[in-house]
Amino acid sequence: MPALYRHDALRLLSRLTPRRLWNAAKVLASFYVARLSRRPIQWGLPITISIEPTTACNLRCPECPSGLRAFTRPTGNLRTDFSARWSMNCRPTCFT
Ligand code: SF4
Secondary structure: OOHHHHHHHHHHHHOOOHHHHHHHHHHHHHHHHHHHHOOOOOOOOOOOOOOOOEOOOOOOOOOOOOOOOOOOOOOOEOOHHHHHHHHHHHOOOOOO
Protein backbone atom coordinates (compact mmCIF):
# COMPACT_ATOMS: atom_id res chain seq x y z
CA MET A 1 0.00 0.00 0.00
CA PRO A 2 1.50 3.38 -0.92
CA ALA A 3 2.46 5.59 2.00
CA LEU A 4 -0.17 8.17 1.10
CA TYR A 5 -2.98 5.63 1.23
CA ARG A 6 -1.66 4.08 4.43
CA HIS A 7 -1.77 7.50 6.10
CA ASP A 8 -5.36 8.04 4.89
CA ALA A 9 -6.38 4.57 6.06
CA LEU A 10 -4.86 5.11 9.50
CA ARG A 11 -6.56 8.48 9.79
CA LEU A 12 -9.90 6.93 8.87
CA LEU A 13 -9.44 4.08 11.35
CA SER A 14 -8.54 6.51 14.12
CA ARG A 15 -11.95 8.14 13.70
CA LEU A 16 -13.93 4.92 13.61
CA THR A 17 -16.63 4.62 16.26
CA PRO A 18 -19.35 1.97 16.63
CA ARG A 19 -22.00 4.47 15.54
CA ARG A 20 -20.05 5.55 12.46
CA LEU A 21 -19.35 1.94 11.58
CA TRP A 22 -23.02 1.02 11.97
CA ASN A 23 -24.08 3.98 9.83
CA ALA A 24 -21.56 3.05 7.13
CA ALA A 25 -22.81 -0.56 7.19
CA LYS A 26 -26.40 0.66 6.72
CA VAL A 27 -25.40 2.88 3.79
CA LEU A 28 -23.47 0.05 2.14
CA ALA A 29 -26.31 -2.44 2.74
CA SER A 30 -28.87 -0.05 1.28
CA PHE A 31 -26.70 0.34 -1.80
CA TYR A 32 -26.64 -3.39 -2.44
CA VAL A 33 -30.32 -3.93 -1.60
CA ALA A 34 -31.28 -1.08 -3.92
CA ARG A 35 -29.07 -2.51 -6.63
CA LEU A 36 -30.61 -5.98 -6.33
CA SER A 37 -34.20 -4.80 -5.99
CA ARG A 38 -33.82 -2.01 -8.55
CA ARG A 39 -35.69 0.32 -6.23
CA PRO A 40 -34.34 3.41 -4.47
CA ILE A 41 -33.59 2.44 -0.88
CA GLN A 42 -31.78 4.71 1.56
CA TRP A 43 -30.74 3.54 5.00
CA GLY A 44 -28.37 5.46 7.19
CA LEU A 45 -27.09 9.00 7.01
CA PRO A 46 -24.29 10.50 4.91
CA ILE A 47 -20.90 9.17 5.97
CA THR A 48 -19.02 12.23 4.75
CA ILE A 49 -19.90 15.80 3.94
CA SER A 50 -18.07 18.44 1.98
CA ILE A 51 -18.50 22.08 2.88
CA GLU A 52 -17.46 24.81 0.48
CA PRO A 53 -16.46 27.69 2.76
CA THR A 54 -16.39 30.43 0.15
CA THR A 55 -17.56 31.50 -3.27
CA ALA A 56 -15.06 34.35 -3.21
CA CYS A 57 -11.77 33.41 -4.83
CA ASN A 58 -9.66 35.66 -7.00
CA LEU A 59 -7.47 33.03 -8.68
CA ARG A 60 -9.93 32.42 -11.55
CA CYS A 61 -9.05 28.83 -12.37
CA PRO A 62 -10.86 28.05 -15.64
CA GLU A 63 -12.50 24.79 -14.49
CA CYS A 64 -13.96 26.17 -11.27
CA PRO A 65 -17.39 27.79 -10.83
CA SER A 66 -15.92 30.06 -8.18
CA GLY A 67 -13.12 31.15 -10.47
CA LEU A 68 -15.53 31.71 -13.34
CA ARG A 69 -17.99 33.57 -11.11
CA ALA A 70 -20.60 31.10 -12.32
CA PHE A 71 -22.45 30.69 -9.02
CA THR A 72 -26.04 31.87 -8.92
CA ARG A 73 -25.75 32.63 -5.21
CA PRO A 74 -23.99 35.74 -3.94
CA THR A 75 -20.23 35.85 -3.58
CA GLY A 76 -19.14 35.54 0.02
CA ASN A 77 -17.89 33.35 2.83
CA LEU A 78 -19.65 30.81 4.97
CA ARG A 79 -20.46 32.02 8.46
CA THR A 80 -18.30 30.22 11.00
CA ASP A 81 -21.28 29.35 13.23
CA PHE A 82 -23.00 27.62 10.29
CA SER A 83 -19.98 25.46 9.63
CA ALA A 84 -19.56 24.61 13.32
CA ARG A 85 -23.26 23.73 13.65
CA TRP A 86 -23.15 21.38 10.65
CA SER A 87 -19.99 19.81 11.93
CA MET A 88 -21.59 19.13 15.33
CA ASN A 89 -24.76 17.73 13.73
CA CYS A 90 -22.85 15.35 11.47
CA ARG A 91 -20.12 14.34 13.90
CA PRO A 92 -21.88 11.23 15.30
CA THR A 93 -22.22 9.52 11.92
CA CYS A 94 -19.78 11.31 9.59
CA PHE A 95 -16.05 10.96 9.28
CA THR A 96 -15.02 14.58 9.75
S1 SF4 B 1 -10.15 26.01 -8.03
FE1 SF4 B 1 -11.63 27.67 -7.71
S2 SF4 B 1 -11.60 28.06 -5.51
FE2 SF4 B 1 -9.78 26.85 -5.98
S3 SF4 B 1 -8.18 28.38 -6.35
FE3 SF4 B 1 -9.10 27.95 -8.33
S4 SF4 B 1 -10.69 29.49 -8.59
FE4 SF4 B 1 -10.14 29.46 -6.45
